[in-house]
Amino acid sequence: MKKYKVGLSFIGMSSLLLLMSPLANAADPATAKKDMTMSDMDHSSMDMSDMDHSNMDMSGMDMSDMDHSSMDMSGMDMSDMDHSKMDMSDMDMSDMDMSDMDHSKMDMSGMDMSDMDHSKMDMSDMDMSDMDHSKMDMSGMDMSDMDHSKMDMSGMDHGSMDMSGMQGGEAPADARSSDYSNGVPYGQYGKPMMMGDMPLWGVSVDDLGYQFDDDQINYEVDAWYGVDERRLSFRSEGSIQTQDEKEIDSLTSLAYWKPLSIFWNGEAGVAYDTKNDKPALMAGIVGTMPYFIETDARAYLYSDGQVRLDLGAEYEWRLSQRWVVIPELGLTAFSKEDSDNHITKGFNELDAEVRLTYETLSRQLAPYVGVSYETALGSARGQRRQENESVDSSSLTAGVKFWF
Numbered sequence: 001m002k003k004y005k006v007g008l009s010f011i012g013m014s015s016l017l018l019l020m021s022p023l024a025n026a027a028d029p030a031t032a033k034k035d036m037t038m039s040d041m042d043h044s045s046m047d048m049s050d051m052d053h054s055n056m057d058m059s060g061m062d063m064s065d066m067d068h069s070s071m072d073m074s075g076m077d078m079s080d081m082d083h084s085k086m087d088m089s090d091m092d093m094s095d096m097d098m099s100d101m102d103h104s105k106m107d108m109s110g111m112d113m114s115d116m117d118h119s120k121m122d123m124s125d126m127d128m129s130d131m132d133h134s135k136m137d138m139s140g141m142d143m144s145d146m147d148h149s150k151m152d153m154s155g156m157d158h159g160s161m162d163m164s165g166m167q168g169g170e171a172p173a174d175a176r177s178s179d180y181s182n183g184v185p186y187g188q189y190g191k192p193m194m195m196g197d198m199p200l201w202g203v204s205v206d207d208l209g210y211q212f213d214d215d216q217i218n219y220e221v222d223a224w225y226g227v228d229e230r231r232l233s234f235r236s237e238g239s240i241q242t243q244d245e246k247e248i249d250s251l252t253s254l255a256y257w258k259p260l261s262i263f264w265n266g267e268a269g270v271a272y273d274t275k276n277d278k279p280a281l282m283a284g285i286v287g288t289m290p291y292f293i294e295t296d297a298r299a300y301l302y303s304d305g306q307v308r309l310d311l312g313a314e315y316e317w318r319l320s321q322r323w324v325v326i327p328e329l330g331l332t333a334f335s336k337e338d339s340d341n342h343i344t345k346g347f348n349e350l351d352a353e354v355r356l357t358y359e360t361l362s363r364q365l366a367p368y369v370g371v372s373y374e375t376a377l378g379s380a381r382g383q384r385r386q387e388n389e390s391v392d393s394s395s396l397t398a399g400v401k402f403w404f
Helices: 008-026 029-035 379-386
Strands: 200-211 216-226 231-241 248-259 264-273 278-289 293-302 307-314 323-334 346-358 365-376 392-403
Touching (some): 264 293, 323 365, 346 392, 365 379
Antiparallel strands (some): 216 231, 248 264, 264 278, 307 323, 323 346, 346 365, 365 392
């Protein structure tokens, strides 16, 4: 029998080769990259401000479980980085400070952020006033499902944003014409007129009644012609004596009417007063005060320098759909005394009337009965006493008001 002896040098070399084989595999960059996982790594203490990430391929890296909340990326230059293949849908960026980042060179056209939840992003302290968004290509971004309700962008400066391509601006060349003709002539009937541009007219007789105690007929008539933006207005009010000389005292005006606001309209024109037998220039404002009080104020400048001011207020108190109680007040004042026409300086007369009306015929006709009261004011009371005229007077009235 032969015996062989194995040397110690052979056993040592074999063991050394077995020990070095794992180290050789660890030194292979390809093998190391496949086996690397950074999901459990703590990057909070890493300073990457001087690192060049421009040539790093992070497309296969899984960073969904990484904690970036404590990372300081204020000094990082990521302008040349390709983020198009990064999957950040599961990343929590609510605590990231991106106020000093330059996003002007970021190409976000290939990024799909439709599933990203921005509701937890606190952008209230972010200063984006110096950010240049002019080079950002967001044409391919789908942000229809993004929740921006909690984003505070009150401090952003949008003055340099180009929104010329957004909806609005000039109409396209093939747009429909404003008159719906599309270039087709109207023929023998001419261009149709829209309802808003059609001039209309109206007549309103607010008062046509008889005062039994004074034996006179009072009237107030308004007529107009035009559109909602401008009208020609005619107005006349006064009284007609039914006994003795049957005098007619009237104040008639022709004015241009125009809305001043939602509830107020302005008037300006000329007038003639038969009692003074003088023409005058007229200007006034007519409208509705709060609580639906119809108000009118008109001033008249006569040819002799006299100024007359008429103030009136009227309210409709509806008892039912047909029965209406209408109280009315009127004041008259003059700027100077005129003894020939029995006028004193200041307030001269106060008129008050209450009428009970019944609206019929589609509310276009309303007969009424009521009580009227008239009194002199100020110096006019003493003047009437000197001329043996009554200072106060009241009368039953009956009449009709209508419009068409």
